[in-house]
Amino acid sequence: MSETKVRRDRDRDRDRYDIINKLIINSKKSYGPGRPRTLGVLKQYSLSLYAKYLHIYERAYELADREGKSFSEIINLALEEYVDVHYPGNPQTALESFQPDSLKPARLEAKMITRKVESLLDRLENGQGSDSYKNRVRFKILPPLVVKLSRLNLRLRNDEVSDVVNRADAVCFGGDSHV
Numbered sequence: 001m002s003e004t005k006v007r008r009d010r011d012r013d014r015d016r017y018d019i020i021n022k023l024i025i026n027s028k029k030s031y032g033p034g035r036p037r038t039l040g041v042l043k044q045y046s047l048s049l050y051a052k053y054l055h056i057y058e059r060a061y062e063l064a065d066r067e068g069k070s071f072s073e074i075i076n077l078a079l080e081e082y083v084d085v086h087y088p089g090n091p092q093t094a095l096e097s098f099q100p101d102s103l104k105p106a107r108l109e110a111k112m113i114t115r116k117v118e119s120l121l122d123r124l125e126n127g128q129g130s131d132s133y134k135n136r137v138r139f140k141i142l143p144p145l146v147v148k149l150s151r152l153n154l155r156l157r158n159d160e161v162s163d164v165v166n167r168a169d170a171v172c173f174g175g176d177s178h179v
Contacts (some may be wrong), residue, residue, distance in 0.1 A: 047075070081133060084119060085141060088112055110152045114164050117145050121168055142172045 049057060064074050120137050123129055129137070146168045153161045 081129065084123060085137075087116065087119070106152050106155055107158075110149060110156055110158065110161050113145055113149045113152070114161055117142065117149060117164055117168050120145075121164075121171060124171060138172060142168055146172055 060074050061071060063069075064071050120142055124134055124137060146165060149161060149168075150165045153165060
């Protein structure tokens with residue numbers, strides 16, 4: 001191994017430890033911000049903290065301390081919000097499944113979009129998430145999904161999909177859909 005690579009690895013490790021130490025030292029309590037665990041730990045993971053995000057970690061610790069939450073709860077809430085926005089990922093259909101006069105790919109895509117839209121609507125209706133998250137869902141995330149779902153439903157004529165489109169239409173656009 002070259003000397004520069006060893007030095008670079010050593011510096012990177014030192015930066016990680018410096019970040020962790022700053023976070024621990026800057027917390028007001030000796031055992032870190034938050035309250036005792038009440039939710040129970042399902043699984044523990046190691047988390048890499050990068051120097052370029054130090055300001056975000058410091059703000060997260062400050063928020064956790066102010067709200068009486070642990071840093072783990074803040075991370076879990078952020079992860080939950082990320083999964084709600086991005087699940088189920090990239091729903092690609094294999095090219096072999098596209099056949100003339102076949103509605104199978106359209107049904108599959110409609111089912112996946114319907115599931116995502118219902119999940120987002122349930123979160124909005126239950127009041128989960130911050131106001132900025134709710135506005136982002138209502139005005140940026142849901143509208144393109146609703147438009148795509150209503151276009152798919154023009155071909156499918158599925159009552160369940162129509163109900164979800166109408167429900168989302170009322171939330172996003174404040175009216176009833178004409179699907």
